[in-house]
Amino acid sequence: MVAIERQRSSSDLRVIAIDWSGAKSGARRKIWLAEARGGRDGGEPEIVRLECGRSRREIERHLLEEAEREPELIVGLDYAFSLPAWFLREHELTTARELWQLAAREAETWLERCEPPFWGRPGKRRPALPSHFRRTDADVPSVGSVRPKSPFQITGAGSVGTGSLRGMTLLRRLSDADWRVWPFDAPGLPLLIEIYPRLLTGAVVKSSPKARAQYLAWRFPELAEGRRRLAASSDDAFDAAVSALELARHAGDLLDLEQATDPVELLEGRIWRPGPGEAVLPERSAPGTAAGSPLPALLSALEYAAEKHRDQRRKGPEASPYINHPISVARVLAEVGEVSDPILLQAAILHDTIEDTRTTPGELEESFGAEVRALVEEVTDDKSLPKKVRKRLQIEHAPGRSLRAKQLKIADKISNIADIIGRPPTDWTLERKREYLDWAERVVAGCRGANRLLEECFDRNLLEAREALG
Numbered sequence: 001m002v003a004i005e006r007q008r009s010s011s012d013l014r015v016i017a018i019d020w021s022g023a024k025s026g027a028r029r030k031i032w033l034a035e036a037r038g039g040r041d042g043g044e045p046e047i048v049r050l051e052c053g054r055s056r057r058e059i060e061r062h063l064l065e066e067a068e069r070e071p072e073l074i075v076g077l078d079y080a081f082s083l084p085a086w087f088l089r090e091h092e093l094t095t096a097r098e099l100w101q102l103a104a105r106e107a108e109t110w111l112e113r114c115e116p117p118f119w120g121r122p123g124k125r126r127p128a129l130p131s132h133f134r135r136t137d138a139d140v141p142s143v144g145s146v147r148p149k150s151p152f153q154i155t156g157a158g159s160v161g162t163g164s165l166r167g168m169t170l171l172r173r174l175s176d177a178d179w180r181v182w183p184f185d186a187p188g189l190p191l192l193i194e195i196y197p198r199l200l201t202g203a204v205v206k207s208s209p210k211a212r213a214q215y216l217a218w219r220f221p222e223l224a225e226g227r228r229r230l231a232a233s234s235d236d237a238f239d240a241a242v243s244a245l246e247l248a249r250h251a252g253d254l255l256d257l258e259q260a261t262d263p264v265e266l267l268e269g270r271i272w273r274p275g276p277g278e279a280v281l282p283e284r285s286a287p288g289t290a291a292g293s294p295l296p297a298l299l300s301a302l303e304y305a306a307e308k309h310r311d312q313r314r315k316g317p318e319a320s321p322y323i324n325h326p327i328s329v330a331r332v333l334a335e336v337g338e339v340s341d342p343i344l345l346q347a348a349i350l351h352d353t354i355e356d357t358r359t360t361p362g363e364l365e366e367s368f369g370a371e372v373r374a375l376v377e378e379v380t381d382d383k384s385l386p387k388k389v390r391k392r393l394q395i396e397h398a399p400g401r402s403l404r405a406k407q408l409k410i411a412d413k414i415s416n417i418a419d420i421i422g423r424p425p426t427d428w429t430l431e432r433k434r435e436y437l438d439w440a441e442r443v444v445a446g447c448r449g450a451n452r453l454l455e456e457c458f459d460r461n462l463l464e465a466r467e468a469l470g
């Protein structure tokens with residue numbers, strides 16, 4: 001442990017950012033470590049290394065060894081260092097350290113039972129709690145409508161609960177080895193800080209490899225080509241790399257971090273963010289961000305959906321790629337319905353991802369924001385129900401749907417009817433086709449009033465389809 005000397009040049013400082021994972025298996029592929037240097041005095045920060053391949057325990061050992069060698073080290077970790085203050089008080093814990101000790105013993109039991117305040121496993125709904133968030137979680141500005149998740153939520157994409165609970169062991173062990181953990185401890189090195197990569201990357205569409213590459217070229221133009229390619233190779237690598245680079249850029253501020261004085265912050269911790277004036281602003285319009293032109297977000301949705309549906313085919317005789325269907329629905333909305341609303345068009349492209357691929361609502365929210373997620377959820381059938389029930393519910397729920405969802409439904413039916421007539425599924429009988437038309441008519445009846453152009457098109461096509469079937 002060395003005391004911080006103010007005159008020390010921050011360019012001696014090593015900065016590591018870790019994109020953490022609480023995954024039970026495969027964590028070695030998901031945990032990425034990036035080390036960066038420099039970045040002060042006008043220079044661009046550089047990536048020294050960017051790698052994955054270590055388990056949680058191996059990361060812990062690695063950090064201990066690194067600090068042994070060179071203690072002038074600051075490490076950013078992207079999970080919640082504590083839980084809301086009421087939880088600590090309820091368990092009669094007076095410091096975050098006591099929570100880490102408790103979590104080291106109890107985390108696996110909490111995760112397995114998933115009893116309130118924890119939630120998120122199948123059948124374990126969000127309970128009513130004094131608060132789901134720490135103050136620092138609630139204080140983070142929404143970045144492209146993505147916000148920190150509740151540390152009590154232990155499953156679902158973007159949820160931090162599992163990673164945080166399993167990460168508390170690391171905090172305890174490093175703290176035992178005399179590391180300082182901000183903002184709980186007095187300043188010193190080596191130092192651990194909590195980061196939230198979204199706050200550092202801004203609203204980039206992280207699921208898109210192209211958007212990641214563009215962002216890196218824009219924000220870190222001097223990054224070596226090989227590093228840039230590696231950093232763009234996955235969203236975990238991207239988060240680690242960008243976080244390390246931003247931390248290095250703010251190395252001077254990191255050396256000035258002080259212990260919290262506020263009693264709530266001393267219990268709950270705080271997400272580090274760049275100081276005012278040099279913050280990585282969510283509204284800054286980088287290529288591939290949600291701000292500015294709607295095209296990047298739309299193209300990103302297209303790329304995302306194409307990847308998700310890559311092994312699926314339509315039922316028609318040509319067995320055409322499945323992605324043709326969502327594209328056709330978006331095209332009907334734009335061309336027939338004269339829709340230019342980017343949320344609705346993105347949702348059209350993504351409308352079958354939750355229902356027909358392994359995509360969770362949380363993943364959609366992470367990549368495309370809460371509105372797109374909510375809209376796709378609105379048009380997603382509950383696949384745990386028998387098909388008959390699902391079909392009945394579509395009719396019953398249609399009138400209560402949002403205006404956007406109604407338009408999406410009508411466009412979906414227009415597209416499907418066109419397929420049934422033009423490229424009929426090979427195993428469908430005439431009877432089945434007629435039944436589909438009757439059912440679609442009833443669903444659309446509940447969607448009327450949302451978009452006259454779409455409704456008229458549907459009526460014309462339905463009439464023609466009935467004539468064609470005879």
Ligand code: ZN
Nearest residue numbers: 325351352412
């Ligand atoms: Zn569809």
